[in-house]
């Protein structure tokens with residue numbers, strides 16, 4: 001079965017509205033995510049790009065309500081299938097985590113638990129959400145070999161789906177016996193074990209070699225195509241987004257700077273920050289011997305300038321930039337936060 | 342595979358024990374004071390003839406290398422010699438006393454783990470809470486409080502003032518207990534002797550607490566800091582993102598890894614529980630090996646000291662072996 005990729009009639013799966021997540025620090029309250037709103041439809045692939053520290057990971061953690069203490073969501077709403085996630089009980093939240101929304105993290109080396117077999121870690125996802133029902137019989141609560149066997153068949157299935165060879169053997173290995181690429185595949189298998197509707201992928205390829213990166217992206221592509229899993233792909237690599245995502249959000253200092261269809265954003269970037277990010281992308285077509293990083297330093301969230309947070313690094317800065325800079329919708333439906341429009 | 346590796350480790354103890362034997366032999370003889378002189382000093386005036394005879398009897402008239410040779414060849418056959426002062430085989434003396442020492446060390450270890458593991462976990466999970474601050478202050482006290490002082494305070498409070506627990510010894514005088522292993526708690530269980538069980542456990546409480554307090558403090562601190570470190574790891578966040586209950590996140594995913602450094606520390610402490618309990622044994626008149634050895638050192642009872650030190654070393658090596666095996670179960674990256 002193939003799913004309609006970017007169908008505007010597909011129902012909204014995830015909706016963020018004015019989401020704001022703060023961290024109290026010694027130097028004042030830091031807004032890691034600052035008034036972020038977007039919608040994600042069923043089966044959609046959305047990219048979130050931005051330099052490190054722009055609040056991408058915190059956005060994903062906020063959706064699952066896993067923001068590390070002392071951070072917290074201070075404003076806004078997260079709606080999943082129309083239901084308010086932020087007001088759910090701890091138990092309802094646990095049912096969503098892993099079963100409806102799964103997450104893949106940046107560094108596979110540190111994300112698998114070193115003490116447990118890889119197969120057991122994949123099986124745990126199934127167990128938590130009771131994907132395979134218990135057998136009959138009064139002992140089945142403590143001893144249920146049939147169920148375990150059924151679970152392992154699913155574990156092996158998930159492992160071969162993500163391209164781990166000889167799953168029966170590799171399930172009985174420990175994480176440190178896997179290469180980085182295999183570890184990330186195992187983590188994707190963990191995420192997909194319960195067939196979630198939404199996959200949050202936080203820089204899933206950043207820690208990997210370039211060739212492995214391409215394989216992992218192809219794998220995510222396949223999952224999206226075959227299962228219709230909606231994917232939020234967080235990355236600082238615009239090239240990846242160009243290749244993979246229907247829609248793209250550009251974030252800076254916790255704020256949305258630009259949002260639109262990926263092709264439009266890449267071919268005709270509106271925001272000076274997006275233009276800067278694109279310029280630092282090494283291109284294969286045009287022969288260039290120089291890459292241009294966005295000038296200036298990543299902003300200090302505890303000490304942002306008034307108005308547009310990007311203004312100190314912007315080449316097109318004008319006086320208005322220090323005033324209030326609202327998000328504007330352009331004629332083609334794109335959103336841009338810049339006084340130039 | 343594991344069995345072969347364990348056997349290898351057991352065989353390595355042989356050269357270790359040999360080294361210990363040689364070192365303790367020379368150290369004893371380097372200490373000033375002659376065993377016969379000390380013995381005679383206590384006995385009063387004696388003739389030089391009698392002194393010579395004693396020297397011959399103890400082989401002290403032979404050259405050092407001969408003495409060492411005799412000691413080692415006998416030790417290999419399991420004979421640790423004859424005590425100068427007690428006029429009994431060292432083996433017998435040690436095995437009379439060793440169970441008491443091991444039982445006390447076991448009690449202290451049990452007490453310290455029962456206290457330290459929950460405290461370490463809770464203070465890491467509730468970092469900077471009142472519970473955490475209170476326990477860490479307690480742990481600081483625990484490491485800085487001398488065990489004899491704690492022992493005396495405990496005796497004054499729980500034995501003298503409240504009368505809940507006995508002051509000294511291993512079991513109430515007059516209770517009959519059939520000795521099988523020499524561990525009173527175990528023996529009374531084996532014989533289904535409930536009065537003996539109650540009495541021996543009661544006797545064990547205060548010495549165990551005095552001896553185990555500092556170990557509890559150390560273990561609680563190590564466990565807390567490794568838990569704090571591990572709770573920040575990505576795989577703990579993943580455990581939550583999978584939908585695990587917080588209890589399992591902490592007790593399965595975090596604790597399992599935090600125990601790795603903790604087990605190492607516990608292993609080192611077992612040595613101090615076995616070999617560092619002379620003071621607690623004295624405070625509680627606990628008939629263990631520690632008091633015997635102290636006395637033997639003062640009397641320059643070479644065979645007894647040598648034998649006891651070798652037994653200490655042996656139990657220490659075995660305790661470490663157990664820790665290492667446990668370690669491989671906890672940490673799959675390590676093979677023996």
Ligand SMILES: Nc1ncnc2c1ncn2[C@@H]1O[C@H](COP(=O)(O)OP(=O)(O)O)[C@@H](O)[C@H]1O
Nearest residue numbers: 023030032051052053054055056057058068301
């Ligand atoms: N555990 C934390 N404690 C304090 N501040 C944090 C924490 N995690 C994130 N932040 C703040 O949130 C900002 C955004 O972080 P993050 O979402 O991880 O960025 P990105 O994933 O885009 O690189 C950081 O720059 C930091 O100021």
Ligand SMILES: [Mg+2]
Nearest residue numbers: 056057202203
């Ligand atoms: Mg990040």
